[in-house]
Amino acid sequence: MLYWLWLVPAVPFAGFLILVLAGRRLGRAGTAVVGVGSIAVATAIAFAIVPPFLALPGPDRVFTQTLWTWMRIGDFTPTVGLRLDALSLVMMLVVTGVSVLIHLYSSAFMDGDEGYARFFSYMNLFVGSMLVLVLADNLLLLYLGWEGVGLCSYLLIGFWYRDPVNANAGRKAFIVTRVGDTALAIGLFLIATHLGTLDIQLLMARAAAAWAPGSALPIAAAALLLGGAVGKSAQLPLQTWLPDAMAGPTPVSALIHAATMVTAGVYLIARTHVLFALAPPVQFAVAVVGAATLLLAGCSALTQRDIKRVLAYSTISQIGYMFLALGVGAWSAAIFHFMTHAFFKALLFLGAGVVIIEMHEEHDMFEMGGLRRDLPVTFWTFLIGSASLAAVPLVTAGFYSKDLILFDTWSSAAGGPWLWLAGLVGALLTSLYTFRMVFVTFFGERHRAPAGRAGWRMTLPLVVLAVLAIVAGFVELPPTLGDKPYFTGFLLPVLPAVAAIPARALDLGRLQIAAGLVSLAGIYVSWLLYGGRRATVTALMRHPSALVTRRFWFAGWGFDWLYDHVFVRPVVWFAFADRHDVVDRIYDGLAWSSRAGWRALSATETGRIRAYAAGVTIGAIIITTIVIWT
């Protein structure tokens, strides 16, 4: 059964090929069967692999499968090889499981779109690439998946390409992430040159043996990988593409820009954690990037009106938590939060998608309102997702994963109170913006009637994800609440435990109470501000400084403006100014001067004997002079 592993990415690729080659002949139903069916088959295989995987002799169970040698030049022999261990198993299950739900949802959501087959072909290609990314046993194959998901992200953001806004958003996403990808590529060059391999396990072993902690090479390598990670995972300073990426269809935002692709950076760092452990300054930078991103994006989320943009900034912010966890060495806490986040954020996006089509493509939350009676299933599942995002204590998955991150940040030797405080403030922001969204969308006055389009294919995934958004947290119970760390224990063979300072670990209970209170306080405050008539918040917003701040946060802290002026405009200006290639002017000059010379010489050809005689005489005089003088 384990040998079926290659089928998990291969089946989605096959679905892609079928849809591309026969898309128009399949018809709507056929397209849905192939598009959703291929993912369902891949998911079934992925889950069927779990029992035989667990039956492997433990504790560090590993299954590798080399399909073929990609290229062999001397001792540079990257393979097309898959590696299944605890980490990639978790990633594979989350990716396939969430994908199948979102594909089912999409089959209804995209119904009636002229690009139905095109949509599912891109989606299948995405799932296949994502699975290659998480299963690859070497960095070159990982890079293939990495670029593949970037391509699909571009194609799907710009899916409705007739509107240049969408196409531009897709292009922006691809270009910005490719800046990070290029850093990653250079990192690969460095690793291959100095460690002689791109096989992940081998390179980590060699790095640990050959490189001294804190020396230049591991710092450079880790920094370059971090460059790739911040691009893909939309962290500072390359976060600007993700809010615009909401131009894509909502299921795309749920799958690619919330649950799976954007967390690839987290996976990359966790996967190569040995390199980061060898480079303490870079690892600290990971934590700082995470902390700064989660605060900045949290503030921006607070000011958005578009429900999808709230969720986009929220995603950036939540991935910031994962980076914070990675930065303090809490590798498995990051993966835990990745998993719970995949469930509740996919749920929130899918719920937002229902709301948007029920509201006739309206994205502005302030044009909605009062939907809790009209859309009960959506409301309750959305509420569960929001509670999980806001980390409501004890009953939500988000509480357990975020709490673990906060605790590890506090107690880790690489962390500390300041980073913890950033995380705590972020938690307050999270529950503020989350419940602002809930109250504005589902409470208050009803502005318009829903269209009534959501069928079972859209509500079933919501219900399943809502269940997961609650129960997925119970796989990791902290010492104060049952002490059952199954999840981190399962990952322990791949991802080492946090190097905690024992004295700080005693504060767990107090930290949990603080985090729980902050979460509830945020909900309460947003109820005060947005639950009722919103008189307070309206008054507050009239203040000039509030206006300025809001506009600044709304625009994502001016990063777009900055990049536009520093990078985009100069490059575009140069490209267009030099459209006719300044180098060619040299040759134009040559051509011009020879033509001028020709003209000058032919001007002397007058046909008048007098002029010729004068010429001969003058020439003779000059030559004689030269002969005499020299």
Added chain:
Amino acid sequence: MILAWLILVPAIAGVLAWAAERWSRAWPRWVALAGTIVDLVLAVRLWIAAWSAAAPPPGHWLVELNLPWIDALGIRFHLGLDGLSLLLVLLTAFLGIMAVACSWTEIQDRIGLFHLHLMWVLAGIIGVFLSLDLFLFYFFWEMMLVPMYFLIGMWGHERRIYAAVKFFIFTQISGLLMLVAIVALSVVHGRATGVYTFDYVQLLGTPLSPTTGWWLMLGFFGAFAVKLPVVPVHTWLPDAHTEAPTAGSVVLASLLLKTGAYGLLRFVLPLFRDAAASFAPVAIGLGVVGVLYGSVLAFGQTDLKRLVAYTSVSHMGFVLIGVFAGTALALQGAILQILCHGLSTGALFILVGALQERTHTRDINELGGLWPIVPRMGGMTMFFALGAMGLPGLGNFVAEFLVLIGTYQVSPTAAALASIGLIISTLYALWMIQAAFQGRSRETIRIRDLGAREMAMTAALVVALVWLGVYPQPVIDAAVPVVATLTTGPQGAAR
């Protein structure tokens, strides 16, 4: 004798095609197509033979043909085939078929004469790839130039005469430089050994003083740099590529440029080992400039053919870097890049040509919103644009990645700078797609999507690029012996 046939088949097919026009307008096309197919079959048979046979010892050729020609001057009709020339001959024959096929409806004027010129360019190119006598090499070098000049000048677009003359002057001047260097090399060799010869194998060991070596190397490098092209002698290329008919652009971009790369690998590196090694930093620097400058200029173009033409400047920069980086990885990457660039750029020119044939414009500003009208064309253009930006899974990625990784071993800075080209390639590739195929169409135009002939051509190119992207090993294996001789130089040995 099979090597001579490789050259003779297209040459004869060209003459027959010319003669066949008197019977029907379709005949020249079929004759030319038959000629290129026969050539491809011959080349593939050679490949199979080379694969199944044991690798010949170093210094020997897979197949060789050595006939007397002008004995008094030590000039012989000496052809030889090794892995490198085999790959390039395969590429030439394969794209030769494409060049004939893509002219099927485009060329309606003096059809026989057109195919005569086309076939003779191909014959000249194959001759260049097979010659082991420097005089013979120069002969073929000129032979591919003249018909190309007429292809641009007679069947080209609006500014064809300007472009053709510019192309001719650039190549001719640089070719003369090379001729001087060839003769000088032969003379130096003759004075040192008493044997006056133009034979490549004998000239390989010519003892050269550093200064002489340096100047002669520059003579060769100049000719190849213009062909490749290297910034700043690249400016003939955008004009020639843009004004040429589709088949001309395909042959120029996919094959003619490759003769420059081939020349560097076959002559500059082995003949002038020390001079090339000391020149390497300059050449790598020029390559990096080419990668960046070409891609930025591509981004600024509004003429689709010009845009694709500038991408060639950028991609051939990678070849230059790879050749002079001199490590096994970089050299393998450069050879792969030669092939993959040939395939992907050829395909892009075919697609742009097909688009121009239908819309009568290449101007990006007049296009837009074509995807719903011609989805197959859109999908294919997307595919090859992604190839041009080096998407993993396609051959171009493997090639550029190997070049960069091999260059990193020599100069991390150069590799890092050239990597920025990967970002800029994203700019122009995506912009090209968006401008031509996305957005709203300006007016409701009705144009045909790709037909069966065009689909067959592009599909064959797709298959080839994917194959090189996921399993390039056969190509790598074919190039191993050549690469092994090139890396044993002073620079390669150090690595």
